[in-house]
Amino acid sequence: MLEGLAGLAARTGHMRVRTGPKDPALRRARICYDHLAGDLGVQMLDSLRERHLVRQKKQDIELTTEGERFLAKHLQISPEMLTHPRRPVCKACLDWSERRHHLAGTLGAAMMQRFAELKWAARDPTPGSRVVNFTRTGEKQFAALFGNGKD
Numbered sequence: 001m002l003e004g005l006a007g008l009a010a011r012t013g014h015m016r017v018r019t020g021p022k023d024p025a026l027r028r029a030r031i032c033y034d035h036l037a038g039d040l041g042v043q044m045l046d047s048l049r050e051r052h053l054v055r056q057k058k059q060d061i062e063l064t065t066e067g068e069r070f071l072a073k074h075l076q077i078s079p080e081m082l083t084h085p086r087r088p089v090c091k092a093c094l095d096w097s098e099r100r101h102h103l104a105g106t107l108g109a110a111m112m113q114r115f116a117e118l119k120w121a122a123r124d125p126t127p128g129s130r131v132v133n134f135t136r137t138g139e140k141q142f143a144a145l146f147g148n149g150k151d
Helices: 002-013 024-028 037-051 064-073 107-115 136-146
Strands: 030-032 034-038 054-057 059-061 091-094 101-104 122-123 131-132
Touching: 002 101, 024 030, 024 037, 034 037, 034 101, 034 107, 037 054, 037 101, 037 136, 059 064, 059 091, 064 107, 091 107, 101 107, 131 136
Parallel strands: none
Antiparallel strands: 030 034, 054 059, 091 101, 122 131
């Protein structure tokens, strides 16, 4: 019955097309615990997968040797920095605005931390805000690494 109502709502134009936050800044880039989420977080994971820097099978994501080289070259992140006794290196995290995965785990956290260290991005200083703002330089660097699929 619920599926029938959903189908009827879709045919009559009463389905909500966009999920998640209405705020464009929150939809674009936000913090999810300690890693990047939103449009840019999903884009980053998509780029890593397309370039075979990570492999994903359902919820399991694995960093490849090519991925390790990429991270060392472009973000100065070494495999040793990613080891944690109770946390996986890579983990798929469902993005509530995109309804697709972004990258969690120690790698997702290390990448977000590195973006902040490089002054590419920073959390919005407003108390309680989860928005992540990228600088112009940060946007360019992020696009160069994850926007077009090239090194």
